[in-house]
Amino acid sequence: MTQADDIPVLIVGAGPVGLGLALDLSWRGIPCTILEQRDGSISTPKLGAVGVRTMEFCRRWGIAQRVRETPFNPDYRLDMVFCTSMTGHFLARHEYPSLRDDAPPDESPEKKWRCPQLWFDPLLTRCATEYPSLDLRYWHRLEGFEQDADGVWADVMDLKTEQRTKLRARYLVACDGAGSNVRRALGIDMAGTRALDHSAALFFRSPALTRSHDKGEAERYLFFGAEGFWGNISAMDGRELWRMTVVSNEAQVEQVCRDAEAWVRRGIGRDDVPFEVISALPWRRSQLTATRYGDRRVLIAGDAAHTMSPTGGFGMNTGMGDVVDLGWKLEAMLRGWGGDSLLDSYEVERQPVGVRNVNASAHNYFALKSVEDASELLEDSARGQAQRAQVGAAIAEATHTEWETLGIHLGYRYEDSPICVPDGTSAPPDHPRYYTPTTRPGHRAPHAWLDDGRSTLDLFGRGFVLVRLGAEPPDAAPLVEAARRRGVPLMVVDIVSPRVAELYERRLVLVRPDGHCAWRGDAAPADADAVIDVVRGAATRTDASR
Incomplete structure (x- = not known):
């Protein structure tokens, strides 16, 4: 086993939050190393929207224009459509302009942007690695760590060569996802609801889909049947790439993934639209926040600290808030002007925001599930038409806080900091x-x-x-x-x-x-x-x- 020289900050995980921390530290002139146990490729994009506050961070780092240049169709409308399928009954619509036609809110120089993970992660990678002070190591896994008064010893495995290395770091920040091994090693519990449901993410390609239905362009088509809300299809590029979410349960979600084509056909509402399923991934929707955000020189951020329903798109954006709060504090400690309690403020400030955003996401999910009676929603009858009108009006009113979220993104505060x-x-x-x-x-x-x-x-x-x-x-x-x-x-x-x-x-x-x-x-x-x-x-x- 070899040993490496002292690293100011060792980051575990090269998802958007880990890359965001690396970018912030590199912009501040702080060298860092990222360990990522995979190759960084994205098979099923999870995030779709870069929030207005995250765009302000990108503006600070000098990359906002590069985010705006990613391939999402800027002329594609971003409405929200509620329906029984893309070719079925219409229920309601929230109208929102395209990226080109939208304007920043008065309260910000930036506006939210549609930049799915397919492009956001590679962009962050390119921007961060332009700094020579960043060392990004794919196929490297953290096997364990020990900390002392001056730093952290990390046991690292090169998964290609199977060579083990001891790395010495001043600080370690785990951005290693919902199943964070670092969080578990620290003995940190997660508080909240472990499973709101089990869902399937189906990623597919269909260039013909936009011209094969009558609902018009929309960022998302939300589907309701006799059982109520059951899933949605979201535009990933405004042209041919789509992501479908199917709400299921622990016992059946694997079967949903195996039956991906049938579920896509149900969402489209007809069988003659060609498409290709690229990937199908089961996942657990949760409402959890870590009881602690770290221990001395080892800290957690992003999904390692909070997991939430994607309803609202708060997950990655909350994680970016974590690392921007943390980046300047790590710089202060490494440059010697930070006080002994500075890093303790990270948990005090960010954990309440995590709880707030986790709960807001769950509220949005429950709003979608709030339809009490949809038994006649699919019926071609006067009773069915009346129920569709009632459900459409109710669900449109209940879901404003999922799409219109300026307060969530800009209004968080560090009340007891x-x-x-x-x-x-x-x-x-x-x-x-x-x-x-x-x-x-x-x-x-x-x-x-x-x-x-x-x-x-x-x-x-x-x-x-x-x-x-x-x-x-x-x-x-x-x-x-x-x-x-x-x-x-x-x-x-x-x-x-x-x-x-x-x-x-x-x-x-x-x-x-x-x-x-x-x-x-x-x-x-x-x-x-x-x-x-x-x-x-x-x-x-x-x-x-x-």
Whole structure:
């Protein structure tokens, strides 16, 4: 067995979350190594949508335009259609524009994008490996690990050569999925509901499908029968690639995969449309959040920390929030300005968000399953027509929070964070559909367009930013000097615009490297040293409030 030199951050898993962490660390100049036990190829794409906040992260990393250039048809409409099949009875429709015709919301410089995992993972891989400081190792499996006060020893197997290697890392982050071996080795439990159902993901190709039905273009066709909601077909490229979900149970889901062609035909509603099943994968829909997000120098993120129903598309996007929260904290620890409690704040901040998003996803799933009586839905009769009208109206009203989710993506906040200084103000509502911009500590710093064409979000990412607002802003020197004494990177930005000053609510706003507000006030704090110590994880919030 050979031994390797010290690695700053060892990442286990090269899915989108592991690659996102590698990209964030590499962008920050922190070398890292990823272990992936497979070859990185995608046989059945799981994710389809890159949320607006994740697109803001991509903007920070300089890759948002590359996401927008992936192959999904930009002119394909993204409606949601409820029906008995693609050629059966119509129930209801939510109308949404194509990617080209959609506009970013007022609250962000970016908009969500349709970029299935088929393209998102390879894009993240290309972007991350453009940094020479990243070492990506396919066909390498983590066999075990031990940690001490200074780092982690990782036992790694090269699955091609069967050679074992001992790697030394300062930190280990497990992005190794729902069945995380690292989480299990740490003895971390998952809380919640293990199985909401067992479903099958059927990935198929059919260039003829878009012209073989009368429901019009849609991102998703959701199917209802006498049993209620039973599945959907989603557009993967807006041209010929499709993913079907069939809701089943543990006893029958394997048979559903074996009968994939029959289920696709049921969804289409006719037998003469040609298609090719590419893959069929059983999976378990769950509602689970880890009771802890790590132990000392070993941390978990993404599906290793939370598993949720895909209803809403929150899973990968929640994981990206995890690693963006974690990336700057690992940088701070490795560069020596992070306090002893900084990494402890990762769990305090992200676990409540995980619980929130897991529960919101389950709520959306239960909304789809909320049809109480569909016994006559397929009948060609007046009673059947009346039931279709009733079910269509009810299900359309119940599912708005699955498609319209700005509040979920932008409105999460770190309410009890030990590294944010509270100011005693009340939090705005945390609504899944609606987002209220605020600089209240713990919240995402708001977007506004600046006179030079940049977004305020473009100011944030590398170190702390102290935003001074108004024509005669308060003195920044106390906070600047306190940060300098502790080696904390801090930049001062002056914004005169009355419009932005009103949006930012205070004359001084201290924004963290992840873009969340850490402190705010209309004058410099009485004890600037205490504020800086709190936001770098070296003091308690009480110290900054004295």
